[in-house]
Amino acid sequence: MPYTADTPVPPPTAEELRARVPGWGADLDHADRPAWPKERFAPGVSGAHWEYPDEQQPREGRERSIEHLQLPPVFGTAQPLHGVSGAIRRFAYDRFSEGRAAHWLLLVAGDRVESTGAHLRSLLTLRPDNPVTETGVLSELHRHPIASRRGRVDVRHQLLDPVLVAGPWVLAGGVVWMLGRRLLRR
C-alpha cells in the first residue's frame, strides 16, 4: 500500500513479460523512441528543399485567423466561403481570435445556417437530400442492431440522435404551420 515506501503491486519480471509479449521492451531505451525528445532541431531531414515554400496562387479573399500575421503559403481550397454562412464565418475570422468563444460559436452557427440552406436548396434539385440513405440507417438491417446494443450504456443517448437530426425540421415545420394558420385566419 502507498502508506509505506514499497510499490504495493510489483509488476511481473522482465523475463516473464518477454516470454509472454512479443517485442516486450524493444523500445525500453528512450533513444529508440522516435518521439523523444519532443523537439529536435533538424531542419534538413524533412525532405523540404526550400527555406520558405512557394506561395500558392491565387491568394485574394482567403479567410484567415487574425492570429496569423500573414496568409500562410499553402492552404486548402475545398469549399470557399459563400452566402449567409460565408458572411458569418468571415466575421468570425476577421473579428475574433481563436482565444474567444465567440469565434468558435459563430463558426458553429455558420455550419448550421449552411446545412439548413443546403437541405432546402437540395429540394429544388434532381437529387434532394435523402435522410434514409444519407444517415446510413439501412445498415441496421444486416448489422445485428439489437445484439450489438445489448448492455451498452451509450444506448441511452443514442436515442437522442434521431431527435437531433429530425427535431429542428419538425420544430421549423410546426412554426411555419402555426404562422400560416394565423395568417389565413386574418
Next chain:
Amino acid sequence: MTYRGPYKVRVEEKDKPRIEHPNDAVIRVTLAAICGSDLHLYHGMMPDTRIGHTFGHEFIGIVDEIGSSVEGLKVGDRVMVPFNIYCGSCWFCARGLYSNCHNVNPNATAIGGIYGYSHSTGGYDGGQAEFVRVPFADVGPMVIPEWLSDEDALLLTDAFSTGYFGAQLGDIVEGDTVVVLGAGPVGLAAARSASLMGAGRVISIDQLDYRLEKAASFAYAETRNYTHYDDIVVEMKKTTGGLGADVVIDAVGAEADGNLVQHVTSAKLKLQGGSPVALNWAIDGVRKGGTISVMGAYGPLFSAVKFGDAMNKGLTLRMNQAPVKRQWPRLLEHIRAGYLKPSDMITHRVPLEHIAEGYHMFSSKLDGCIKTVVVPGS
C-alpha cells in the same frame, strides 16, 4: 463522399483535384479508413465543417500527377500519406513538430493541417474519395516498402502511429502500470505499444466487451469494462494497491461516455469542446506525480476538466496530434521483426459507394466494428 450536415454523408461526383502548388501531388486513393475522430465531424462537433467537404485523413494510393517542383515521387508510386499536412521548413517543422506546422492552415494557428478535417484544419478535402490533393509531396508521403501490405500501411497513416506516439508521451519506464482508456484503434495501438516500452502491466478500459476481447488478444492487456464497476476510478486504485497507475493514456476524446450529462452537453448539444469524462478519469486514476498522455481528439471550445486535481497531484500532462512520419522508421522495424501487425484491428471493409452505412455502423458500434476500411472503385 461529401458531408451533408450532422449525421449525413453521401457519395457524389466532384471535380478531380488539380495541382495547385508546385510541390503538390494528386493521389489516386486505393484504400482509406474511417477514423474515430471522423465521427466528431460526422456528428457536427467540429466548427467550420462545410457542406460538400470530403472527409478522410487515413489513406494510401498511387501517385497520379505531380507538380513541377516534386523531386522525391514519380507517377505510379505506391505511397502512404501521413494525416498531417506540413511544409517541413517552418519554425515548428524544423524542430520535428510536424503536426504543428505553421505554413498550411490559415484558419487556425492552434491546429496544423489535416486532410478532410474541416476548414478549422486548413480546408483540404480528404481521402475518402477516388482522388485527393496532397500538398508538399516531397515532405509527407512515403513510398510503401514492397514487403508491407496495403492494409498495414493504411493503419500507419494515423491510428497505429498515433497510439505508438501516445505511449511514448507517457514516458513509460520498465515495470510501469499503464492504463489505456478506450479500446478503439488508437487505444489498442497504445496498449500494444506500451509493452514495447517496457510496461509491467497494461490495463485497457472500455464499455464494449468485444473491444476489450481485442485488447486482450491484440495488445496482451488486462481488461476492465467500466460499466461493471460502480466507480472505475476506485477500481483503478484497488488494482494498483491504492497507488494509482503510473501512466494513463486517454484514447477516447470528445465523445466519451460514462457520464450522461458530460456526454450530452458536449457530443449532442455542443456546449463543450468535448466530453472530458476520460480525461477526468485519467486525472483521478493516475498516481500522484504520474503522467497522462492525451491522444483523444477534442474540439477547440472549453471543456469541464478537473484541473485542480491535476495540479494538486503534481501530474505531467503530455499531448499533441501525432507527427506521424517520425514514427514510421521504428514502426516499420517492429512490423518487419514480427512484433506488430496493425491490420489485425480491421473488422470491416466497405465500398466507397456504401460509406454512409459504414459511418452509421462505426458511429453506432454495430456488428463488432472496430476499424472500417473504405475501398474506392470496388
